[in-house]
Amino acid sequence: MRDPYDVLNVPKGASDAEIKKAFRKLAKTHHPDRNPNDPKAKERFSELSHAYDLLSDSEKRGQFDRGEIDAEGKPKFSGFGGFGGSRGTGAGAGGFEQYTWTGGSGGSGRSSGFSAEDIFSDLFAGLGGRGRAGFAAGAGTAGRTQSAPKGDDLSAEVTVPFTDWAIGGKARVVLPTGRELEFSIPAGIQEGKTIRLKGQGNSSPLGGEPGDLLVTVHIASHPHFRADGHNVRVEVPITLYEAVLGGKIRVPTLDGSVELTVPPNSTGARTMRLKGKGIAGTGDLLVSLRVVLPPGPDAELEKLAKRMRDGAPYDPRKAS
Template sequence: MAGDPYAALGVAKTASDADIKKAYRKIAKTDHPDLNPDPAAADRFKAAAAAYDLLKDPEQRRRFDAGEIDEGGQERPQHRYYREHAEAAGNPYQQDYGFQGDPDLSSVFEDLFGHRAQGQGGYRARRPGGGGGEADFSMRGQDHRFQLEVDFMTAATGGKTRITLPDGGDLEVSIPRGAHDGQTIRLKGKGGPGYGKGGPGDAYLTLGIGQHPDFQRDGNDIFVTLPISIDEAVLGGKVAVPTIDGTVNLTIPKGATTGQKLRLRGRGVDGGDQQVELKVVMPPRPDDELTAFMESWRKTHGYDPRAKMKTGA
C-alpha cells in the first residue's frame, strides 16, 4: 500500500477504532472486486484493506503514528535490521486484505457473500494475488441481470435469440411461446464465475416485448383490424386473415359493417382466441359506374344510419 492509510479509509487520524472498522466495512460492501468489476474499485478496496490491516492493531497504529513504521507496516530506513524480519514469512504486519483472523468482521462478509466457509467458523479469505490454501474462500458467482428486447412474433410463438454477455461472449436463449412483457427468464449457471468451490451465478433476463404493425395482444388473445371492401361487406364471402401461425380463411357475413367483430377460436397465444374487427374500406377513387349505381340505388333504397342518434337538446 502506498499513501496515507487514513486517507485510504476516508477517516481522520483521530478516528476511533470503531470508526475505522465502520469505514472499512463501507468500502468492502461497495468496492470488493467480487461485487464491483470496476478496476478502480478494486484498487480502492486493496488500499482500504491494507490500511485497515495496519490500523486495526493498536500497537501498529501507534508505531505508524510515531513514524516508527511506514504505511506498509515496514520499519523506517533507520532500522534496517527489522525490515528483514518484517518481510519474513508469517510476519503479522504483511500486507493483506485485512480480514484474516478478525472474527468481528465476519458480519461484513456475511453481508457480501451470504455464507461462511466450512470448518473455520469464519470466512475463508483469499490473499492478494489469489494465493491458495486455507486462506482462500469459496463464493458463488454474481447473478447478472439484463433487459432483453424480443420482437412480437418471437414472444407469441416462441423462438431463439442471442444475447451478448459482459465478457464479450454470446449466448443463445430460448424464448418460450407466449412470453409476456416484464417476464423474467432464469439462465442457471450463466452469471458470473464462482470462486474456490463456489458455483457460477445465474443470469436473469427481463423481457420487453416489441409492437407489431397489425396485431395487438391482451393476455393470450390477439386482436386485429381487418379491412374489407364494399362488395365483401354487402355480399359476404371468405377472405384471408393473418394470424400468428399463418393465414386462415374467415367467413364474412352478408351485410357486414365497420366495427363488427368476429372470432377465430384457438388462433391466439396458447389456446387463446383471435378477435377480428371489420373495417369497410372504400375504393381509392369511386369510378363513374359505382357512382351511377349508388345514385340510382339511393333513390329507391336510401336510409338514415343516424336516425337513432340522440341530439344534445
C-alpha cells in the same frame, strides 16, 4: 501488530457497516488464493482478519478504544488496577484483583460470541482446500469450509418480435464478452419483465459460482396485430361485394392463416372471434372487418350509390 483502524483504513468512528465494507474490499484483494506468488499475502490477510475480528466485536472494540487491550487483543497492564479483561471474583494474593481474559489473541479464541461466519461465508464460499488454508491463515478457523462470493451479475436487454412474444419462442442476446446466448421467451411475458439466467454472468474471482444474467424483455410492435389483454386484435380488409354477399376470406393469425366465413351484409362494425388464437393459446383472435371500395372511379358503382341515396337513403351515424 498495527492499529486495526489503520489496517482496515477506516476512521475511529467508523460504523459497523463501514468496517465490514472495508474488510470485504481488502480481503478480496489480499486473499492468498488471489496472490499465489506473493509470500507475504498470507501475512497481510491474517492481519486484515485479526483487525476485523477485533473491530467487529463491539466488546473488544470498546476495550481497545478505552486502552484496555492492545492491537493484538491482549490486556494492557495498568498498574495495580489489573488487566482490562473480564472481571473474575474475589481478590488474588497480595490484594491484587484477579481477572480472567475471555478474548483470544490472533483470532484463536471467540468466547465473546463474535463469529466471522457471516462475512467469510459470503466472501470465500466454495474455495475448497485452498480456501480453507487461506481462511485458517487469516482468521484462525482451520478446518471450517467457507464459500467464495458469486461472480457479478450481468444485465442485458432484448426486443422480441410480437408473434414470438405472444406464442413463446427463442431470443438471442450478445454478452459484453462477445458471447451469444440463446434462451426461451415465456409466452405472454409482461413488457419490461426481467428473466434471470442462472450462472450466465461473470465468473467469481475467488472460485465461487458465476453470477447470473438479467435480461429485460421488450416487445416489438406489429404492423397488423395488437394485444388486448390476452386477446389479439387484427383488422382485415374486405371488398364491397364480400361485405354485401358474404364469402370466405383468409385471415392472418399468430402462427399462420386460417379461412374465415364472412356473413352476408357484414359491415365494418362487425368483429369476429377465433377461439384460442390469442396470446399463449388462452386468448382469442378478434377480427375486425374493414370494407374497402375498388380503386379508381367506377361508373356502375356510382349509379348504384345515387339510386340508393335518392330511393333508399340510410344514416349509419344516426343512433338506432
